[in-house]
Amino acid sequence: MTIKDLAKKTGYGVATVSRVLNGQPSVSETARSVILRAAEESGFQLNSNAKQLKQQRSNAILVVVKGRANELFSELLEYVQGMADQAHYPLHVDYMEESLNEVQRAVQLCREMKPLGLLFLGGDSQNFISGFHSIDVPSVLVTNDASDLNFPNLSSVCTDNRQASRAAMDSMVALGHRNFAIVGGYKETSTTSLLRYQGCMDSLSSHNISFDEEQSYRGVLFSYENGYAAAKELVESGCKFSALFAAADVMAIGAIRALRDCGLRVPEDVSVMGFDGLPLGSYLVPQLSTVRQSVFEMARISMDMLISQITEGAPARHIFVPFTLWQRESTRAI
């Protein structure tokens, strides 16, 4: 069943059928209803390959999501989806392996889909530097700062990772903690991980707290498992600490279990603070203390900026969205 069959069946030409199916204006009401009914009856759907191949521009927004198991992105996406619906932009979501190049992927998809705009959920600066020049549609990078990259069509919206992790550490210092362990990311390869690390150091040095990185910092890929392993190793290596900061909630969760397996209770023996503010954290016992990223705000601002770039040619902007410290049950004063 193709558009041709529908044309034959209704007695109209393919052009009219196409116009109707795409909701274009200059079609008679008769034609519209006849064709829509026929399409309905036969359950006809446009072939998007042919459509996209021929189409000069679609009116969809393309979302490129880096990594499929990221709960923060899932949450972001839910809001973004709602906002796109409300603004009547079809949303096309493309999930990709975290290890692949999201900009290359976007370039390919732009050629194929010709979207109005691009939303990146997660991204790596290096990939943008080396490949974003061949993207010419309005874009927004979410959860990473792109102000240094200076692309006229690339905005960014994120939490100030450095300030946020500094604030997290400050709050634990305020609770009386002086001996810290930190489970972070690979600061050599991930900008986000580096910034969160630097924020920690900012806090420690401003309070004149010494920190032996070799002994008290572990950099791993964000996961329950790695959080567990890192925390266990910290304890077993003899590192003494009353507070542990994990640069992601998933690692904090793994870490808490590791501490428990080492005979340490949270928060009685060790306070643990995470980063992200995943919904899951509020159902844990103890509820996870964490730096809550303002997911809804990030989604809202991203979509607003993207849409104004698309419709009004607004210039690229770079925004830090406020975060919130959630002192809950996994931290305590000593």
Add this chain to the structure above:
Amino acid sequence: MTIKDLAKKTGYGVATVSRVLNGQPSVSETARSVILRAAEESGFQLNSNAKQLKQQRSNAILVVVKGRANELFSELLEYVQGMADQAHYPLHVDYMEESLNEVQRAVQLCREMKPLGLLFLGGDSQNFISGFHSIDVPSVLVTNDASDLNFPNLSSVCTDNRQASRAAMDSMVALGHRNFAIVGGYKETSTTSLLRYQGCMDSLSSHNISFDEEQSYRGVLFSYENGYAAAKELVESGCKFSALFAAADVMAIGAIRALRDCGLRVPEDVSVMGFDGLPLGSYLVPQLSTVRQSVFEMARISMDMLISQITEGAPARHIFVPFTLWQRESTRAI
């Protein structure tokens, strides 16, 4: 940049370029290397719209995933991905809203992609009954039983939900529990939820344990939040129980927090058992007791069956994969 440009640039015809780019045999080594180098240099990628539009059959396997926030599916997918790589089948993953019709979606995608086979992660019997007849490629439904549907090209692989939840309840009875509360799914609309409910009833009645459904059963959509709300409501409504069975780990996690907020400790005051065996469960304190679905086995069997249906025309089969009871820290004997 198109295949034509590449042809012009290398002096070959478009057919040869196409053959090289698709790894077809009858091309000279010279042509192959020249064209590959040129493609590399210019970063050329085939336009998949044009490719799929023209192609009679792709050699890809299409995976239709129902719902994007399902951790069990994420885990399954990871294994499936690995197996497809190993067998050299490109995998195309399509995520869709849980509320939409996965079979309709598959029909559309089959028309567009012409995949060799289909893997459904999750699915609803009704949708298959009303729409699967128009799918003619080998297919496997994972996590649901399709033996009743009798489609010659539809296999299925799943846990015996009824037996598994019966076993879970039996195990709690063996621990001495007699008063149960159950947080399940909508048994009126979800077959899986109904089976898990029936398994519970099988167990209870075989042990002559009475159960007031009105008072002690809550049917909700699987989520942390709903698990929390349902458990809280059970306690507040005065339902007395020493054990709670949740038909999904996510609900068990929500329920544990709700119990805690009602002043009940797990497992000291109430034992809680989940269903699924999510990786997360082993990092919780207390570790979640649960029915572990054999995710790896399900993935392996699904892919094996799908591939033998594709390559050897093997007939459809319907397989129950063994489950495991994990008695961990959220349950205890009384």
Add this chain to the structure above:
DNA sequence: TTGTAAGCGTTATCAC
């Protein structure tokens, strides 16, 4: 081994 050319199912550009 290679090239030519006919579509795949649409949309866009014309005329009418």
Add this chain to the structure above:
DNA sequence: GTGATAACGCTTACAA
């Protein structure tokens, strides 16, 4: 308003 018809970028006979 509507209908021919030429692309879109590719694969695949069929010829050479």
